[in-house]
Amino acid sequence: MSVISVSNLSKYYQVHEKEPGLLGSVKSLFYRRYYDVKAVDDISFEVEEGELVGFIGPNGAGKTTTLKCLSGLLYPTNGKVSVLGFTPYKREYKFLKQISLVMGQKNQLWWDLPAIDSFILNKEIYDIEDKQFNQTLEDLSLLLDIKDILQIQVKKLSLGQRMKCELIAALIHTPKVLFLDEPTIGLDVVMQKKLRDFIKQYNQKYKATILLTSHYMRDVEQLCKRIIVIDKGKILYDGLLSDIVKRYSRYKLLSVELSEQVDRKDLEKLGEIKEYNFPTVTISVVREKSSNIAAKLLENFPVEDINIEDPQIEDIIRRVFSTKANI
Numbered sequence: 001m002s003v004i005s006v007s008n009l010s011k012y013y014q015v016h017e018k019e020p021g022l023l024g025s026v027k028s029l030f031y032r033r034y035y036d037v038k039a040v041d042d043i044s045f046e047v048e049e050g051e052l053v054g055f056i057g058p059n060g061a062g063k064t065t066t067l068k069c070l071s072g073l074l075y076p077t078n079g080k081v082s083v084l085g086f087t088p089y090k091r092e093y094k095f096l097k098q099i100s101l102v103m104g105q106k107n108q109l110w111w112d113l114p115a116i117d118s119f120i121l122n123k124e125i126y127d128i129e130d131k132q133f134n135q136t137l138e139d140l141s142l143l144l145d146i147k148d149i150l151q152i153q154v155k156k157l158s159l160g161q162r163m164k165c166e167l168i169a170a171l172i173h174t175p176k177v178l179f180l181d182e183p184t185i186g187l188d189v190v191m192q193k194k195l196r197d198f199i200k201q202y203n204q205k206y207k208a209t210i211l212l213t214s215h216y217m218r219d220v221e222q223l224c225k226r227i228i229v230i231d232k233g234k235i236l237y238d239g240l241l242s243d244i245v246k247r248y249s250r251y252k253l254l255s256v257e258l259s260e261q262v263d264r265k266d267l268e269k270l271g272e273i274k275e276y277n278f279p280t281v282t283i284s285v286v287r288e289k290s291s292n293i294a295a296k297l298l299e300n301f302p303v304e305d306i307n308i309e310d311p312q313i314e315d316i317i318r319r320v321f322s323t324k325a326n327i
């Protein structure tokens with residue numbers, strides 16, 4: 001049985017229409033017109049134990065809404081959701097003990113207290129035994145490298161330090177299923193990488209099933225084999241990241257280091273020059289011919305080093321959204 005099972009899930013928000021201005025406000029006191037925002041519109045997918053799946057899409061696509069339905073904060077309008085065999089919106093204690101939702105933009109820590117106090121509160125809520133609590137706290141602090149900041153008031157921590165503490169608070173009960181909603185938002189690249197490494201380690205160490213949303217494609221690229229792409233409440237793609245890269249990138253980038261200047265015209269015969277800034281040249285070539293052209297380059301030009309790269313995931317995903325073809 002899948003750990004996460006979503007079938008024909010829809011979530012509509014009812015919002016009321018208000019005409020602009022004061023008159024509009026007065027009118028809306030007596031007469032309200034409602035309409036539905038289809039935040040999630042009939043989506044289905046399964047996630048198996050231990051999978052780390054990237055859930056990506058533009059702003060307003062329905063990602064957070066889906067994660068809230070999966071963690072039981074929202075009641076679905078239609079369809080069925082099951083997580084670890086539980087129905088999330090019932091919010092049974094046994095279910096809550098095994099999951100966690102982490103939102104990069106929201107915090108659960110108490111601002112005026114040191115982080116450790118929030119952890120102890122969670123220890124009580126989740127009924128964690130002393131020994132297990134201490135062990136997990138030790139493990140997580142080690143993985144995140146933060147031992148010395150647990151006694152400092154949360155409001156005095158940096159964003160990155162606070163995010164690490166947020167993660168510990170969310171994971172102190174060692175949940176089997178983790179919903180991560182933009183955990184790296186606003187962090188600098190070094191801290192983003194640290195959190196990514198941590199997420200990977202947590203996934204492996206605890207065999208946790210993780211659904212991750214992020215606008216940073218590096219997160220997705222480095223963590224997730226499989227991605228689910230959502231836009232306007234509909235799933236556009238569910239499959240391997242490597243497949244979408246293959247399908248959507250008809251071109252590869254040859255990145256070359258030259259030892260001497262060469263005539264640009266000679267290089268242009270091989271493909272489209274994306275950049276020529278001696279000693280570096282980047283040439284875009286048709287995928288199937290990339291090894292052939294690389295060989296030609298090596299043979300006929302003063303090449304120091306050569307790399308064949310796929311186009312940026314960002315570019316590929318942008319194409320997925322713009323074509324909306326059957327993928």
Ligand SMILES: Nc1ncnc2c1ncn2[C@@H]1O[C@H](COP(=O)(O)OP(=O)(O)OP(=O)(O)O)[C@@H](O)[C@H]1O
Nearest residue numbers: 013015037039057058059060061062063064065066
């Ligand atoms: N409480 C709400 N009431 C009404 N509409 C809402 C509410 N929450 C979200 N929406 C709408 O539902 C749609 C999906 O929102 P959601 O927050 O799930 O998107 P998202 O994919 O998480 O976007 P982002 O990448 O910006 O976080 C949007 O059109 C949003 O405006």
Ligand SMILES: [Mg+2]
Nearest residue numbers: 063064065181
């Ligand atoms: Mg969101």
